[in-house]
Amino acid sequence: MQDGSTDFEFLPIDVSLGRCQRYYEKSYDQATYAGASGTPAGYTMTYANNGVTTASYIGCSERFKTEKRGSPTMTSYDWSGNSGKCTRGTLAVGNEANSNWSFETASTSSWIGYSDGGSTRNFVSLHWVASSEL
């Protein structure tokens, strides 16, 4: 060990995770990779106005758990793991993966996005990754 070096600093996992999430955050559970298929847990889900079905826009937003170092690059995934997509659905009727998804804005604290149309459904759901790496 060189002079001046210190012992490895063990931090609580919540502290380490928060520091990592300043640079990278995902909706998936920690053990699930981005783009995993099979409707993995943790997805964002928002209903259209009053739950009425629509073939038009359905938008949603979410705040990050940790403030980012800069506005992050955003990638969405549908329940099947397709990037740039979302799942539009209606409970007890059916879901349609591979629906178009766009992010409207991404700031250091949150994102806003939307599905700009597709099948006539009443909710939109997606997984997402926010990357603000150096």
Place this chain on the structure above:
Amino acid sequence: MYKLIKSPVDSKIKMVKRLSDNAFIPFNEANTDYQEYLKWLEEGNTPLPADEISE
């Protein structure tokens, strides 16, 4: 290749989509993907235009 994304909220272009991986990049100098996009522009490249906003 990149494509400009027009906001349906205010019709402003605030994001550019990287088509290789469908990532949305904000116009923010601190974002390294945006810095790469600016370098790509400086090399003489042009992004695909934004789609018009549907009603």
